[in-house]
Amino acid sequence: MFELSKDHEDFRQVVRDFAEREVEPHIAQWDRQHHFPTDLIPKMGELGLFGLVVPEEFGGAGLEDEGAFTFQCVAIEELGRVDQSIGITLSAGVGLGINPILTYGSQEQKERWLPDLVAGRALAGFGLTEPEAGSDAGATRTRARLEDGQWVLNGAKAFITNSGTDITSVVTVTARTGEKEDGSAEISAITVPAGTPGFTVEPPYDKLGWHVSDTHGLTFENCRVPEANLLGNRGDGFKQFLKTLDDGRIAISALAVGLAQRMLEESTEYAKTRLAFGKPIGVNQGVSFQVADLAVMVEAARQLTYKAAWLKDELHAGRRSLKEVKQAAAICKLYSTEAAVTATRIATQVFGGNGFMEEFPVARFYRDAKILEIGEGTSEVQRMVIARGLGLPS
Template sequence: MSIDHRLSPEHEELRRTVEEFAHDAVAPKIGEFYENHEFPYEIVREMGRMGLFGLPFPEEYGGMGGDYLALGLALEELARVDSSVAITLEAGVSLGAMPVFRFGTEEQKQEWLPRMCSGEILGAFGLTEPECGSDAGGTRTTARLDEATGEWVINGTKCFITNSGTDITGLVTVTAVTGRKADGGPEISSIIVPSGTPGFTVAAPYSKVGWNASDTRELSFSDCRVPAANLLGEEGRGYAQFLRILDEGRIAISALATGLAQGCVDESVAYARTRQAFGRPIGANQAIQFKLADMEMRAHTARLAWRDAASRLVSGEPFKKEAALAKLYSSEIAVTNAREATQIHGGYGFMNEYPVARMWRDSKILEIGEGTSEVQRMLIARELGLSD
C-alpha cells in the first residue's frame, strides 16, 4: 500500500500555527514552570482557546472536526519545545476525552465533551495500579452496583495518572472489576468518576524525574459512589475498550516522542553553529556533523512511522502493529537523541537552563508510558503471528 505523507494545506496550516505558538508562547515561559514543578494553567487555557483539545472531535461536540493526524501534528510541534505541555494535551485528548467519545452514550458525550474540547476541563484515565502496571488485566480496583441506590461503589487505588489533580480536572474514567467471567477471570468495566465525588481522593503530585510541568498523581477510592449511568460503554467491556484507547494513544505518544527527538536536533544544530572551540564552531567538526546527521535521520524516520499509523487509523484500516512499531521506534530514538544532544552541549547540556537538559529528563518515560518497549515488542511479535 502506498501512503502519501505530504500534508494537506489544512494540516500544514495547523502545524505552522502550533509551531508558532510553541516558540512564542511556550518556549519563553515553560522553563520556570518546569523548575518550580508548576502546572502552566495559562498556557493550557490558550491551547483550549486555540481548539487543540478538540482537534479530533466532531463540531457537534465542540470539537474542531479534525482527525488523529491533526492531533499528532500538534503534539509533535509542542514537544519540539516542551514535553510537559505536550503530554497534557495528549492525555487530555487521547485518555481523557477519547474514551467518552468512543464509548459514551449521547448523554455522556453532550455532558462532558464540549467542556473537554474547549479546555475548560481536563479528563484523565485511571488505568494503572501499584501492583499491575503492564498487566492491566490484573486490575484490583472493584466496583459493585448497589441495587438499592442505583450507584456504583468503587474501591481501590490508581497510580501515575496524568491530569488527574489539576484545578480544572473534571473527571477520571476508572477501570474496575465489576464481576467474574465463566472461567473465573475478572470482568472489567469503565466508569466515569467526576472530580470532587465523595470517597475519591487525589494525592499530592509525584516528585518526578521529568515532565515536571505536568500533573501526575495517585488516586484512591473508598466507597466512592457514582450513578449507575456513569458506566462508560458496556459492562464487562472495559478491558477491550482501553486496549483500543491505548492503540490510538501510542500514535499520539509516538508523535510526541518524534517532536522531542526533533527538538534535540533543533537545539543541537543551533548550538553547534555558535559554540566555538579551538578557533571554530564545533559544527565544523565531522564528529559533530555525523552525530547531527544521525539524529535528523532518526527523527525523520520516526515521523514517517507515526504518520503512517495515523493515516491507517484515519482511513479505517488496521493499525495496531503500525502503532506499536511507531511508539517503540520513536520512544527509543527520542532517548538516543536526547543523550546525543546533551553530549553535543557538553557541560552546558547538564545545566537546566538549556532545553536539552529538560529533554534528556523527559525522554526516558516515553519508553515506559502507554506501554513499555517490551510490551510493544510483544504486540509486534503477535501481529507477526508468533504466539507467546
Template sequence: MVDFRLGDEYEELRTSVREFAREQIAPVIAEHYENEKFPYEIIRQMGKMGLFGLPFDEKFGGMGGDYFALCIALEELARVDSSVAVTLEAGVSLGAMPIYRYGTDEQKRQWLPRLTSGEALAAFGLTEPGTGSDAAGTTTRAVLDETTGEWVINGTKAFITNSGTDITCLVTVMAVTGTNPDGSKELSTIIVPAGTPGFTVAPQYSKVGWCASDTHELSFDDVRVPAANLLGERGRGLAQFLRILDEGRIAIAALAVGLAQGCVDESVSYAKQRTAFGRPIGDNQAVSFLIADMDLRAHTARLGYYDAASRMLAGEDFKRYAAIAKLNASNAAMENSRYATQVHGGYGFMNESPVGRFYRDAKILEIGEGTSEVQRMLIARGLGL
C-alpha cells in the first residue's frame, strides 16, 4: 500500500513549526522585511527548537533526524515567511552540511556544535560576479604557500546568503587550487573563518525579495588560512558541492511549496471575508476557480519533493527527481503568488500584505540553487538526452 501520510514524529514537527511560524514570526516579520533587518531573535528561537540541527547526528549537537524533517520545517516556515525559511535552508544545507559530509573529525568538532545549535551560521561561497550558473568557471584562486603551510586566497564571491550576520562564523570558499592533468581547473573548498584578515564583507544588497535575510558580496585579498582548512579532498570541491546542491534543491522545493501553500491559505481566508456586490468574493466562480488551481499546484509540488526526498533517504539516484521537484515547486510558487495577488486586488499590492511579500519572494526561487533552465538541463540529462 502506498501511503503519503506522514508518521507521528514528522506530524509533530510540522505542527510545532506551524504554530511557531504563526505565533512568533507572522506578527513581527513585516517590520523586519520592510526595514531589511535580520531577525536575530527569531533565529535564536529556531535554534532553541533544534531546527538547525534537524538532519545531524546527536554527537555533533544535532537532533538525529533526517533531511526530510528539515524539508517539512522549511515548508511550514515559508507558509508565513521565506526570509526566515531561507536562513534555515542555507544555514543547514549550504553552511553546515558540507562540513558534516566532508569535514575531518577535527573540523566537525570545531564547527558543527555551534552550527547545529543555531548559535552560529555558516555560508558557502560559490557564485562569482562573472560566472553565475557556470560553477566550473570559478576564478577565485587559492595557492598553497609551502613555506608557511597556509592557503593564500584571492577573489570575489557574489550573492552569498548568511555571510555577513553578527553570528556568521565561517564561509566555505570554492577556489581554483591548481590544474588537472587534462588541463581543466582543479577546484577545492576551503574554510575561511569570519574576521580573517583580508576577508571583507560588502554592505548588504538591496533586494527585491527575501528582504529580512542576509546576502552579501565577499572579497578575499591575500587571505591566509591553515592548510588544514581544506574541506574534503583536494580537487574534489566541485563534485562535492554538486552533491550538496542536489540535496539543496529538494530543500528549496519544500520552501517553494510552503510559499505556494501560504498563497492558498491567505487567499481562502481573504475570499471568505472580503465582500463585493453583497456577498463574499469566494462565492464567485472566477475567484474560487483561481484558488482551486492554486491548491492543485501546491499539492502536486509537495508530492514532488516528498518523492525526491524519499529517494535520497533510500540511497537511490535522486538527481533528476530533485531537479523535477525544484522546477515544479518554483513554478507553483510564482504562479500562486501572482494569482494570490490578483485575488487580494489592491491590498495584495501593498507591502504590508503577506501576499505582497510572497509575490516579491517567489521570483528568486526560479534562480537560486540552480535556475529553471539548469533544472531542465538536468532532467534532460537524466533521460539520456
C-alpha cells in the first residue's frame, strides 16, 4: 500500500480548501457559459501549483527530492474533485506546457519561458495531435524546414489545451524536419510564441464536456521562428513526446481519481438523505451495493495512481527504471479513467432523474468523464503498452 506522507496530506488540504473557496462557488456558471477563468490562473500560481516539479532557479518549489511529482498529482486530484476542467488546466499547464521546456529546453529557453509559467502569469500548450495523426502520432504531417536561420512551419494541430487563452505565451509543436537514413520521419519539437505571424489559433471547440477548459485547433502557414527555438536535439521530438505522455498519463489518472472520489461522496450523501417509500434509498441493496462498488474503485484507482507517481519520483532519484514507470503509468491510466467513467454512470443512476439535471454536479462530471479514456493515449493504446511491457509481440 502506498501511503502519502504527512506533507502530502497537509498539502492536499491546502489545495482542497483553495478549490472549494475559489472554484466550487463559480464552476456551474463557468460551465454554462463555457468561460475560461483567466483570473484564477495567477491565484493557482501564487499557491505554487504550477511550480511543484520546477527547481527554485526558475521560481519553482524546489521539491525535486521530496516527492515533487506526487505533490503534483495530489493537486490535480483535488482540483479535479471540484471540477475536471480546472484540473486539466493545471495538468496540461505543467505536464504539456512546462515540462517539455524544463526537461529539454536550453538555459535561455528556460529563463525566457518558465518564470511566467510557474507564476501563473502565462500558460503554454503542447501541439502534438493533428487532424489525421492522433494515436498514430508518428504520422505527423506538420513540417518545418530551415531557411535563412529560421524554421518555417506549415501544418495543423488539433485538440490543443491551453493554446488560445489571453495569457498563452508559447506552444511547443512537433513537426517533420526531414527524413532519417531508414526513410522514416525525423520529428523535432519547436517552440512557437503566441502571436507569431502565420500562427493562427482556431475558434474554440464545441465540446461535450470540459467546458471551462481552453481547447483549440492550430494552423501554421509559413510561420517563421528562429532556429534557436528548436527544443532539444533535432530529430528527438518523437522520443520527447513519448516520455511527456508517460508523465501525463499518471496525471490524468490523478484527475480521474478526483472525479471518482467526488462521485463516491455525492452518491453516499444522496443515498443517506434521499427518501423513497419513507426511507433513505441507501437502505436498499440495489443502491448501497453500487455505492460500495464506488468505494472499491476509488481505493484501487488511488493506489495504482500514487504507486505510479512514487515510481516517477523514484526514477528522478535514479532508483527506478523508465520501463517500470511506463508500465505503471499505462496501468493506472487505463484502470482509473475507465473506473471514473463507470463511477459517473453509477452516480447518475443513484441520483435517478436528478442525476440528469444540470443543477446537480453529477451531470457535469458525467459529461466530463469520457474524455479521460481518450486523452493522453486511449484505453486501447494503454492496453497495447501494457501488453508490450509484458513481452507480448507487437
